[in-house]
Amino acid sequence: MHKEAAIREPLILGDKSYHDITVDVVGPIENKAPKAWYLLITISSIIAVWGLGCVVYLISTGIGTWGLNKTVGWAWDITNFVWWVGIGHAGTLISAVLLLFRQKWRMAINRSAEAMTIFAVMMAALFPGIHMGRIWLAYWVLPLPNQFGSLWVNFNSPLLWDVFAISTYFSVSLVFWYIGLIPDFATIRDRMTNPTAKKIYGILSFGWSGKAKNWTRFEEVSLVLAGLATPLVFSVHSIVSMDFATSVIPGWHTTIFPPYFVSGAVFSGFAMVLTLLLIMRKVMKLENYITIKHVEYMNIVIIVTGSIVGVAYLTELFISWYSGVEYESYAFINRFSGPYAWSYWCMMTCNVISPQLFWFKKIRTNLTATFILSIVVNIGMWFERFVIIVTSLHRDYVPSSWSMFYPTWVDIGVFVGTIGIFFTLFLLFARFFPVLALNELKTILKSSGEKYKNEDH
Amino acid sequence: MAAQNNMTKVIHAMFDDDHRLLDAAGDLVAKGVKIRDVYSPFPIHGLDPVIGVKRTRIAIVSFMFGLTGLSLALLGMWYFMIGDWPMNIGGKPSFSLLENLPSFIPVSFEFTVLCAAHGMAITYMIRNKTLPGMPAVNPDPRTTDDKFVMEIADVENPGMSTAEIGEMLKSAGAIEINEKQLA
Numbered sequence: 166m167h168k169e170a171a172i173r174e175p176l177i178l179g180d181k182s183y184h185d186i187t188v189d190v191v192g193p194i195e196n197k198a199p200k201a202w203y204l205l206i207t208i209s210s211i212i213a214v215w216g217l218g219c220v221v222y223l224i225s226t227g228i229g230t231w232g233l234n235k236t237v238g239w240a241w242d243i244t245n246f247v248w249w250v251g252i253g254h255a256g257t258l259i260s261a262v263l264l265l266f267r268q269k270w271r272m273a274i275n276r277s278a279e280a281m282t283i284f285a286v287m288m289a290a291l292f293p294g295i296h297m298g299r300i301w302l303a304y305w306v307l308p309l310p311n312q313f314g315s316l317w318v319n320f321n322s323p324l325l326w327d328v329f330a331i332s333t334y335f336s337v338s339l340v341f342w343y344i345g346l347i348p349d350f351a352t353i354r355d356r357m358t359n360p361t362a363k364k365i366y367g368i369l370s371f372g373w374s375g376k377a378k379n380w381t382r383f384e385e386v387s388l389v390l391a392g393l394a395t396p397l398v399f400s401v402h403s404i405v406s407m408d409f410a411t412s413v414i415p416g417w418h419t420t421i422f423p424p425y426f427v428s429g430a431v432f433s434g435f436a437m438v439l440t441l442l443l444i445m446r447k448v449m450k451l452e453n454y455i456t457i458k459h460v461e462y463m464n465i466v467i468i469v470t471g472s473i474v475g476v477a478y479l480t481e482l483f484i485s486w487y488s489g490v491e492y493e494s495y496a497f498i499n500r501f502s503g504p505y506a507w508s509y510w511c512m513m514t515c516n517v518i519s520p521q522l523f524w525f526k527k528i529r530t531n532l533t534a535t536f537i538l539s540i541v542v543n544i545g546m547w548f549e550r551f552v553i554i555v556t557s558l559h560r561d562y563v564p565s566s567w568s569m570f571y572p573t574w575v576d577i578g579v580f581v582g583t584i585g586i587f588f589t590l591f592l593l594f595a596r597f598f599p600v601l602a603l604n605e606l607k608t609i610l611k612s613s614g615e616k617y618k619n620e621d622h
Numbered sequence: 623m624a625a626q627n628n629m630t631k632v633i634h635a636m637f638d639d640d641h642r643l644l645d646a647a648g649d650l651v652a653k654g655v656k657i658r659d660v661y662s663p664f665p666i667h668g669l670d671p672v673i674g675v676k677r678t679r680i681a682i683v684s685f686m687f688g689l690t691g692l693s694l695a696l697l698g699m700w701y702f703m704i705g706d707w708p709m710n711i712g713g714k715p716s717f718s719l720l721e722n723l724p725s726f727i728p729v730s731f732e733f734t735v736l737c738a739a740h741g742m743a744i745t746y747m748i749r750n751k752t753l754p755g756m757p758a759v760n761p762d763p764r765t766t767d768d769k770f771v772m773e774i775a776d777v778e779n780p781g782m783s784t785a786e787i788g789e790m791l792k793s794a795g796a797i798e799i800n801e802k803q804l805a
Contacts, residue, residue: 183663183768308702315707320699321714326728333736340743347752348766352663355763371747372756375765379750380665382678386746389684393735404728604664604766611641 175615176270178453183607190603191353193449198596201448209588216582219575220295228298230575237558237570242296243408244550245580248433249289249587250331250405251426251546254398255434256282257338260345261394264387269609270462273454276349276602277445277594278438279342284590285437286335288583293327295579323407330404334397341390347373348383349599402427409553416496416557419484425477432470432516433546435463439539443532445595454601457530464529467542471520474549478517496557504569505556508548515545630777630804632658633787634761635796637770640666646794647672647772655787656778661765680749684742691737695730761802772796 177186223230233240256278263271294300306328308318318325350370357363373379403423410422439460446455485497501509519541523529528538555570594600611617637643644666647657657673660666669675700719703709703726708716715721747753765771772791776784788799 187663187767308698317702317707319709319711320703320729321711321722321725323728326732329729329732329736333732337735337739340739344743344746348663351758351760352766354758355760355766367758368754370758371752371754372758373750373752373766374758374760375661375663377660377662377666377669377673377675378678379752380662381670381675382680382746382750384665385678385680386742389681389742390739393684393739396731397735400728400731407728607664607768608667 173613174456174458176273176454176456176458176613177606177610178456178615180616181453181610181614183610186601186603186606186610187352187356189451189454190349190599190601191356193595194353194597194599195357199448202592202596206589206592209585209592212581212585213589214585216579216585219578219582220291223295223575223579224300228296230573232571232573232576234568234570236561236566236568237555239558240555240570241551241572241576241580242292244547244554245583246289246292247405247426247550247554248547249285249292249583250402251430251433251550252437252543253282253285253289253334253338253434254402254427254430255438256280256285257334257341257394257398258431258434259438260341261391261398264391265395269613270459272602272605272609273451273456273459274438274442274463276342276345276598277442277600278434279338279345280591280594280598281438281441282338282434283335283342284587284594285434286331286338287590288587290331290335291583292579323404323411326404327408330401334401337390337394337397341387341394344383344386344390345602345605346598347371348375348604349602351375352604353599399427402430414557415490415492416500416553418493419481421477421480421484425474425481428470428473428477429516429546429549432467432474432520433543435466435470436539436542436546439463439467439535440543441591443536443539445600449595449600451601454606457532460532460535461526461529464523464535467520467538468523468529471516471542475517478513492562496560499560500552500556503556503560505552505559509552509556512545512548512552515541516549519545630775631784632802632804633774633776633784633791634800634802635772635774635788635791636762636764636798636800637772637795638768638797639795640664640770642795643770643772644669644672646791646796649794650772650774650787650790653790654779655774655782655790657772658775658778659773661760661762661771661773663766663768663770666770680742680746683745684738687741687745688734688738690741692730692734694737695733696726699726699729761800 181189231240231242256275259271259278260275263275294303297303306318306325308320347370350366351373354363354366354370357366403426406422406426409417410419412418442455443460446452482497482501485493488494500506519538522534522538528534559569560567635646637646640662643660643662647660647669650657651672660669660673670677696719699722703716703722704719710716714725719726760766761771761773762769774787774791776782776787779787784801788801791799
């Protein structure tokens with residue numbers, strides 16, 4: 166059995182039994198949804214429908230409805246893409262990397278973080294899709310035999326690497342999430358009294374019965390999937406960063422990009438996990454499972470990754486001067502003092518200064534402060550991508566091509582719409598799916614439950 | 623004897639604690655009882671060697687699927703980019719797989735992971751007999767909540783009567799014992 170040091174704080178508070186865990190997690194699915202849920206889903210689905218309307222308008226009219234011009238040919242679309250993919254990374258980090266490091270606190274948050282990953286990657290994948298303009302030709306990104314003779318996709322291109330990276334990442338995350346969900350769906354199936362619900366959860370649970378051999382395989386599969394997902398999550402954002410780094414645009418052409426993007430992704434992902442979970446633990450009364458200690462651990466990850474991101478910003482600045490390349494130097498001087506300086510300083514404040522507040526224990530264990538800072542970090546990370554993309558493009562080599570980027574209502578509409586779709590999906594998940602990995606939590610009850618810890622010592 | 627009537631009787635002994643079941647399983651196995659299976663809401667660590675469940679080989683399956691993925695990715699890229707139609711892209715060498723390998727690494731890696739993960743997941747589903755629409759076979763709905771059931775078949779324990787086994791289970795701490803006839 167797993168033994169845990171007495172000085173470690175308990176991960177499950179209160180006098181809980183195995184049955185209590187089931188009731189606490191499955192209860193909200195069996196009972197009527199609270200009014201707040203109906204209110205939130207109404208708001209988010211209205212925004213989602215608006216966003217989908219913008220997408221339909223965009224596809225039927227063309228990407229000329231975005232504010233792009235011939236100098237700034239990539240702007241909000243790719244900013245949103247990178248932002249959403251980055252948010253997704255925390256889910257995999259929590260479920261895979263923390264599993265490999267045997268961090269038991271992941272069990273309370275991994276399910277919802279993985280759900281967040283899947284929904285975020287779906288939102289991310291929307292943007293390159295709609296930027297194609299002719300989305301019905303999206304299958305051209307695959308190496309399929311075609312009528313044009315020997316015309317294949319270019320495997321030297323990071324954009325094609327991205328196709329493979331994002332689709333692998335999405336599908337592997339989905340499988341990882343679902344394999345964990347199967348035993349929990351079985352628990353719901355066996356508790357449900359409503360025959361329709363029982364039938365649906367029965368199908369979703371794939372007939373899971375919890376035999377000894379099934380559990381042995383379950384644990385092995387989880388471990389191997391974690392082992393595969395860990396390098397995968399690092400590779401995905403590295404490849405996303407290579408979309409920029411392999412080009413010859415000053416401001417993009419830097420070798421620091423892969424590690425810098427990966428830590429930025431984890432940083433923003435943890436912030437989004439906190440935003441979602443702080444609301445969820447309150448509304449669904451999960452305070453005994455997602456404790457202040459969990460929040461503190463996540464805030465520590467935010468300090469670490471936020472500081473790595475801060476060091477990366479400063480390194481970029483230093484190297485742009487030290488390289489002696491005048492275009493490179495200009496790109497960075499323009500970033501912090503040019504027409505987009507406001508977005509640069511917004512990024513610096515939100516991403517470098519604000520997370521440093523978490524060094525104070527009072528702040529990192531304060532839920533209101535954490536919630537506010539988590540939103541600040543998300544705003545900052547959106548600006549980071551905007552700064553990298555737009556400020557590097559808007560000053561071209563030829564000054565006559567210099568321009569600015571102004572978003573149109575379609576740019577804004579699609580972006581806001583993806584937030585609506587994301588929250589709609591997350592709310593549906595919170596209503597109908599087990600939001601905690603309840604059966605996994607039972608395995609740590611005796612080693613990390615408050616009641617059992619106090620009994621032993 | 624049940625076996626002579628071509629009828630199998632199984633005993634389902636329910637426990638309300640994973641450690642009590644683990645101790646009971648140890649006791650029973652020491653007395654020569656063969657335990658057919660255990661149904662539990664979560665993995666009970668240390669149970670497998672006691673009841674004779676062998677270590678799963680699913681990680682090896684994953685490795686083999688991974689190797690297949692890697693080979694397919696390299697073969698495919700060799701065919702598309704070198705064999706069928708070499709293209710001059712930014713002056714990058716395109717005459718042999720080895721020369722062009724650095725830019726093939728990302729896709730090779732992704733495709734390896736894709737095949738390893740999905741191949742293993744599909745094997746896992748099939749081996750566990752957990753597929754959409756499969757019926758659940760746990761003997762009691764409480765085994766996915768907070769109860770643990772040990773299944774003992776009398777055909778596998780020819781020297782003992784079900785009553786004897788029942789006594790042993792009771793003294794080992796089983797809270798409920800049910801006998802079931804299987805056709």
